[in-house]
Amino acid sequence: MLGVTDQAPVDTIPENSETEQASALVNKEEDETAACEQPPDGIRGAGKLQERQPPEPVRQPTSDDEYDTDLEVEEEKKTYNLSAHTMYLEVCRTFGLIPVKYFLNNVHSTHLKMRHHGLGAQGAFAISVPLLTNTSVNFLDLADNWLEEAGGRAIADMLKENLYITELIVSQNKLGSEGARYFFEMLHLNTTLMTLDLSENSIGDSCAEELESGLLDNGNLTVLNLGNNDLGDKAGKSLGRVIAENDGIEDLDLSWNKIRRRSAVALCEGLKNNNRLRRLSLAYNGLGNEGAITLADALKSNTGLADLDISCNRIHQQGAEALAKGIESNESLKILKIGLNPLSCVGTLAILNAVGSERSGITLLDLSRIEVNKEFVIREQEVVEAKKVRVIRGLQLENYVIKGPPKRSTGNQSNESFSAVCDPE
Known part of the structure; x- marks a missing residue:
């Protein structure tokens, strides 16, 4: 049987050990609480807090992580x-x-x-x-x-x-x-396109409304080419309204279409209210005398058009004489192309006289493939010398004297009569 002195140390050691452990635990909690109350970085004592915090463990990427990362970078590039x-x-x-x-x-x-x-x-x-x-x-x-x-x-x-x-x-x-x-x-x-060339695309008249709406809503387009597109009466009337109201287009090409009669008149009517358009090509359409007369009226008030091409438009003497009156009072027009029209000698001379008038500003008159007479040639020289105008025209018709056929006869008498008519004097 053990004595008391032998058992006492055994009982006191556990008590003291538990007390010390509890005290150490309390002190540790107080230290951690004090550490949490330390000021943030940049304030005194922040360095101690950073020293106490253990570094976070570095996580090694797995094969799956590497695959996801590569895929994300590749998708971002695409x-x-x-x-x-x-x-x-x-x-x-x-x-x-x-x-x-x-x-x-x-x-x-x-x-x-x-x-x-x-x-x-x-x-x-x-x-x-x-x-x-x-x-x-x-x-x-x-x-x-x-x-x-x-x-x-x-x-x-x-x-x-x-x-x-x-x-x-x-x-x-x-x-x-x-x-x-x-x-x-x-x-x-x-809002940035300034030049649009849609020529030779067989557009026709079926989208004339869209054409008119788009051009009236766009004020930035300055050059438009709709040549050789089978544009007819409906498109011609729509373009007439566009010319009258659009303030942006300066160069309009409508050559090689089917703008005739009423649509030609409507289109030319639009020029009366437009002073922004600088170049207009209506070559190879069908203006006729009606369109030419309306165009002449527009030229009397138009002050912006400088280049006009109405070649091959079935304009006869009546239309030419009307155009001459419009040209006489127009100072802005510099280039007039009116070749391949049956103007007649009287019509061509009327236009030449208009070009030579005091107010006319034309510097180039193109009468390609239109024959002129001797009177025109004489007047042409005067206009060229006075106003420095360049004139392009067809051949000159001489003052031929047409003699009747030789009398019918036999033998050598017939040959003599024939030679008398044909031999030059």
Whole structure:
């Protein structure tokens, strides 16, 4: 049996040990509380707090983490950092197209001339994707690429967003009325395009309303070419209203269309209220005498038109004499092209006299393939010397004396009569 002295130490040691442990635990909690109340970085004592905080364990990336990180970086490049070359090549790969080397080499230049490349509708869509955000190209020539309606839509949709292209040529692309309609609708949104060439696209009259609406809503377009598009009476009347109200267009080409009679009169009426238009081509239409008379009235009040082409328009002597009166009182017109019209010798002389008048400002008179008489030639020399006018005309008709046929006879007498008529004096 153990004594008391042997058991006492055993009982006191656990008590003292528990007390010390409890005291140490209280002191540790107080220290941690004091440490949490230390000021933030930059204030005195902040360095001690940072020394007390243990460093966070470094987490080693797993194979899954590395795969996710690479995928995210790659997606970010595709979304934000794709170059024009990359976008174009990806679209070509999607549609199975052969990339056009010229486009890849010149997509960052200011002028992009891609005539006769055979792009087609899919090729037009392929280049429209990188051009959507392109900031370098300001001149785009896509003439004769067989774009048709779908390709025209791709280019027109691109121009709704692109604010850097100022000149566009899409002539000879078989757009038709539906393809052209997309470009007319684009004019409502685009505010930077200044030159638009839609010539030789068989547009017709069916989209005349869209043509009128787009041009009236757009005040930035200055050059418009609608030549050789089968534009008829409906389009002519719409364009007459456009000319009367649009204050932006300075150069309008309507040559090789079917603007005749009433539509020609309506179109020429628009010139009375327009002093912004500088060049107008109505060559190879059908103005006739009615259109010429209306045009002459417009010239009396118009002060802006400087270049007028009305070649081959079925204008006869009556129309020529009316035009002469309009030219006499117009000081702004500098170039008049009126060749290939049956003006007659009287009509051509009337126009020449008008050009030689005091108020007329014409410096070039083009009467190509119109024959003139001797009286015209004499007056021409006077006008050229007095006003330094350049005159282009056809051949001069001489004052021929037409003799009757030789009398019928036999033998040598017949030959003698024939020679007497034909031999020069």
